Amino acid sequence: MASRSMGLASLRRRHWLKHLKKSEAFRKVILGSLGIFSFLLVWQFLSMAGVFRLPTPLTVLTETWDLIIAPFYQGSGTDVGLGWQILTSLRRVAIGFSLAAMIGVGLGMLIGSSRALYDAVDPILQVLRPVPPLAWLPIALAALRDNEPAAIFVIFITAIWPIIINTIVGVQQIPKDYKNVARVLRLSRKDYFLNILVPATVPYVFTGLRIGIGLSWLAIVAAEMLIGGVGIGFFIWDAWNSSLISEIIVAVIYVGIVGLVLDRSVAFVGRLLSHGEEVHS
Template identity: 45%
Template sequence: MVSAVFHSPLATAAEDVAAMKVAAPVTKAAAPAAAAVPPYADTKPGFDWNGLLMAVMPPVLGLVLLVLIWSLVSMGTAGSIPTPLDTARQAVGIFSDPFYRKGPNDQGVGWNVLASLQRVALGFGLAALVGIPMGFLIGRFDFLSRMFNPLISLMRPVSPLAWLPIGLLVFKGANPAAIWTIFICSIWPMVINTAVGVQRVPQDYMNVARVLNLSEWKIITKILFPSVLPYMLTGVRLAVGTAWLVIVAAEMLTGGVGIGFWVWDEWNNLNVKNIIIAIFVIGIVGLMLEYALIKIATAFTFEEVKS
């Protein structure tokens, strides 16, 4: 015999009401605990004075140390090296009119900097037009890599100024010879960094391109160029820094208008104040070029490359 137990709906409702009455005191007792939760507090952080201090103080102390050493050297040389104060006064006079013209060899510091930058731009631009495509080819094809690697290894350690007499012999002029020197010293960083970037492209990307039967042009534009861009921009940054270093020495030897020639001309006039001012100008312009290219390279660099 099978027995079954049936519950009446009225009984079930009565049991539910009884359960609610039993649970009600618990709920009322728990209510004050909810009110004990503290209200939302404003946790907005204050200004980071310590971070600002650590960002400002080290550079300031470095400049103070430079001025102190400079002053001691000036005192030790009995005035042969001008003091920082005398140099600052001279700089105020020079930069009050940086673009004056009083003859072919007597121009303001602004014209000299612009002339040097123009030579750097021409030599560097030609090096980029040749070096970047050459780097792609060397990195892409193993045969070209084996063919050009010995030549690059042989020519890259040669001092850029060693190429200056060749430029004077071939181009018969100081200005094209200086541009040639910039070209030959700027091309190697771009070739090497671009080739390394191409060689470090993941092989999986090339396998996918082979499966999709992509043309060589699409492989370069769609796969290689986006991956190689951070390496290429690093080569460009190194090339510009080298070019700015070399142009000063090249202009000292070739003459004409330029920041290097201005340094040499002031030395012939025994104007040490202007030489020191020119040193600071060269450093500031080089720093600005370096900073601008670092920002450009950071903007086009993938996060995994940055880290």
């Protein structure tokens, strides 16, 4: 009787493990963990062998342990923990990106709805879109005469182009049948906007927003290296000037994690508003 119970328990355990292995989440966790472990192992080996003149992962962890466990340390001036540095950068990104989202979506819908306006504005968009974010910083400093609004302007001008362009594409991709139905039903401009234009362009808009938030986070880190003060970009530059390579590595990891969270958050909201429809790349 006891052996039969043990056999049933073993069978259930094997069935559970088999089911778990088929799980996509389980597979991602296991493979992701293996990937990270392999990366750290290669890094450790190359650093110990002298191929890379970088501290090993264990050295980085040892040298930055106090920094990691006290992210909201509050000192004087710019001497604050990584948590405050990241929050300061996120605040700048939130302001600049929000302005870019509101203005960019509105302009994109307006331009995409008018062929004549699109033809007039498209050359300007194509010329300004490839300009690197940091190229705008001297112009912003000259115009605004202050580091803080200049950094926010760099975020705004960096994020707005993909938002405008993707919104324009979304408006222009609305099927003609939708427009014909709107004419037959004699929908008002308000009803056309709310019931046809907005639902049809949501996936495109959120593609632009995802690109914009990624570029915003990239731009603020670079801009803060030049404007100084509190912020994750300045923290990295200040650590470089002090030859604190381990702190730079930890900060870069934090930057990557925050960037991933921002991207996935925008994508999640986009899927909710588009009823699960994938955004367009």
